[in-house]
Amino acid sequence: AQRVTQPEKLLSVFKGAPVELKCNYSYSGSPELFWYVQYSRQRLQLLLRHISRESIKGFTADLNKGETSFHLKKPFAQEEDSAMYYCALSGYNQGGKLIFGQGTELSVKP
């Protein structure tokens, strides 16, 4: 079964602290993994995807196939990073449909 699990509903850190949002997945095959972000009162937008291996807004995520994880990290959190973060999975040859995790609300305090 395809599943994405984000164990933390809420993550609260102080500005400048490191952040790690956890994501584990279950998929029989080679999925494509994504992180989406939803800022307050805005639409969902792509933050990064594992195949591009890039850093966006200081965030990085590495796909660990052995642990079936795709954790999102940032060394120094900023207040503007406060948002809902969703990990998502897309299976090969599935036309782009996404399976989302439950989401983690990141709150960065001053």
Place this chain on the structure above:
Amino acid sequence: GAVVSQHPSWVICKSGTSVKIECRSLDFQATTMFWYRQFPKQSLMLMATSNEGSKATYEQGVEKDKFLINHASLTLSTLTVTSAHPEDSSFYICSARGDTEAFFGQGTRLTVV
């Protein structure tokens, strides 16, 4: 980036009536669009895949006759909630697949009273 627009942004309807939600890709063509449902502070649940010119593919547990999907053109998909009930109240989000990523609409808040 590409833009996906939903209309209306919010709607209130009476129990038993039907409501239509539109999803448009404004600057690109999308042969495939997706409809999601989101409960407060919860995940997006995929409801169905909307395919241009053919029938939608529904996820398990989603009632086809309840949630009618039409994808009549490469830029428009509609979701009609038929005979709406209070339990259908939710946030509905569509997305359209571009060349390299999916773009999301702003969502439609449906309240059934």
